[in-house]
Amino acid sequence: MQVIDSAPRVAVALALALAACGAEDGGEGPPEPEPALCDALGEAIDGAALESHMIAFAEIADANAGTRAVATPGYARSAEHAVATLEAAGYQVERQVFEYPDYELVGPPDLALAGPEPRSYLFYEEFRVARNSGSAALEAPLTPIAIVPGLGNASTSGCAIEDFAGLAPGAIAVVQRGTCSFNDKAENAAAAGAGAMILFNQGDSEERKGVFSLRVDAGTTIPVVSVGYEIGLSLAEAGAAGHLGRIQVAGREVDRQTENVLVETPATASGRVIMIGAHLDSVPAGPGINDNGSGSAAVLELAAQLQRCAPEHQVRLALWGAEELGLYGSYYYVATLPEEAQAKIALYLNLDMIASPNSARAVYDGDGSAFGEPGPEGSAAIEAALAGYYAGLGLESGETAFDGRSDYGPFITVGIPAGGIFTGAEGSKSAHEAARFGGEADAAYDPCYHQACDDLQNYDREELWINARAAAQVIGDFASGTLPLPPPVTPRAARPSPRPPAAAHDGAVDSHSHPPCGDASE
Known part of the structure; x- marks a missing residue:
């Protein structure tokens, strides 16, 4: 990986505390937009503003x-x-409504050891x-399928049809997570x-x-439920002893609507869009403050600071809906984009979980x-520009798989x-990652x-x-022309479906199941 050294543009001591970056400017109001300010966009990111968005998201969740x-x-x-934040910053906001398939229960589900x-x-x-x-209601034998208990196991339970040899018709298969989807x-x-x-x-x-x-996947014909490890082992043991289980599920697919939120700076003579x-x-299950209040807060603060610069290339910012259900918002946006608009997009930068408490800072490979x-x-x-920003601050960064499992x-x-x-x-941070990035080895990046x-x-x-600044600086460098844009994209006739299949996600309602980040060797 080639690293672009951005040190001349980021020679701001990391000791500038978050409080300092939120200091008042004396009440003089925002400066007139200037192209040169794009080259210092990272330095403009206000830590206090980031915190205010995180607090707002937490308060919203608490109230709902x-x-x-x-x-x-x-x-x-x-x-x-x-929307309120972006309008206050002077943008005309597009609220892009789209339809996505959802699933709802139509009666109380039941799981029991009979x-x-x-x-x-x-x-x-x-x-x-x-x-x-x-959907179904049944009482049937519990049948354990190739169970491998214990820490460090490499379960392949249920990944091959042969694992189910001897399963009685209609039995309840007790399967262990691991290896396959x-x-x-x-x-x-x-x-x-x-x-x-x-x-x-x-x-x-x-x-x-x-x-x-x-x-x-939609169209699954049998009830599928999940339990924790200890309950699963107890059900597997009960099945091995010949006992029965009871399951009842009644659900249906429904269509719902939600929205993406988009804004952009004015179009420029270049015709290119970042x-x-x-x-x-x-x-x-939760308020999503790291996942993904962190990325959303960074986008909102970048939008505010972009109004201070006059970029050579247009910048478009998006907050996507229904990512956690399968990237539906971003798929809809790309799938419905006219070919001429698609061709104008020079690059896309994604921010998803950028403040994990046991972080191993990584850029997409x-x-x-x-x-x-x-x-x-x-x-x-793009990878080189991000890595170069971190290197310019004397900070480590690793790489994470470029597998398409986020927006x-x-x-x-x-x-x-x-x-x-x-x-x-x-995933768990390795000892090598802990030595590089600090934090706790053998503990989750985000517990x-x-x-x-x-x-x-x-x-x-x-x-x-740090990461909001990195994203802002790289966007500013590409937008100002400091970094050259990639060549224009030839529009593709076969664009992704507005309603992606479950295979577009990893099946875990979990778009972040990357291999361990920060070090590809572990």
Whole structure:
């Protein structure tokens, strides 16, 4: 990976505390837009403003059942906060409404051990229903499928149809998480004649022990539910002893509407457009302050500071809806973009989870040097620019897989160069990463990933400030012409569907399941 040294543009001591970057300017009002200010856009990012957006998102979640998930009042209030912020900064806001498929339960689900000591499990706290689960009510034998217990296990349970050999027709398959997608396991269970599938957490690490949310493809024919590791083992043991389980799920697919929020600076003579975006929604389980209040806050603050500069190229900023359900907002945007508009987009920068409390700061592997999956031409230059910014401050940065599992995915599908910043999700930080980035080895990058505790105590304020500045500086450098833009993209006739298949996501209702970030060798 070539690194562009941005030290001359970022020679601002890191000791400039967050409080300092939020200092008052004496009340003189914003300066007139100037091209030169684009070259110092990173320095303009205000730590106090970032914090105010994070507090606003937390307060919105607190007032709306603890979530900012799409199709909830919390998401609607988050969008209103974004719109109000952007309008106050002088933008004309586009609220792009789109339709996406959702799934809802039409009756209370049930999971129970039928005997010899009956036990019913609490919905959501102890078991969850997969999005797009099939519907049925049954009492049937529990059948463990190739279970591998213990820390450090490499479970492949349910990944091969042969794992289900001997399964009685209509039995409840008890399957362990690991290796292949949730949907692969569900498809194999259904093909083997299972009446339902219980998927329990892998238990290979402390972070993979609790109950978890999951998703399977629309059209799944059998009930699919998840439980934590300990409950899963107990059900597997009960099944090995010949006991029965009971499952009841009744659900249906429904169409809903939500929105993306977009703004842009004035068009310029170059005709080129630089984009940056972040998803605005959280998962239903929590407020989503790191995931992805952090990226959203950075986009909102960048939008405010962009009004201070007069870029050579137009900048467009987006807050995406329904990312957590499958990148629906960004897919809709790209799929409905006219070819001439698509051709104008020079690059896209994605901000998703940029303030993890046990961060391993990473940029997307645009050149493919770490993970062997390079992005479209120009992606390597984005990676180099971000890495160069960090190097100029004497900071480490690593690489994370460029696998399309966040909102940059639709852009690279049509050949638009992309990049971005990611600081880690549910995976564990290695000892090598801890030596490079600080923090705690063998602990999750984000211990509250997709949980109710993803709140104001669950993000690193300095990390947010650093990464928001990095994104702003790189956008400013490309927008001002300091860094050359990639060559124009030839529009592709086959653009992604406005309603992507579940395979576009990883099936975990988890768009951040990257390999360990920061070091491709571990």
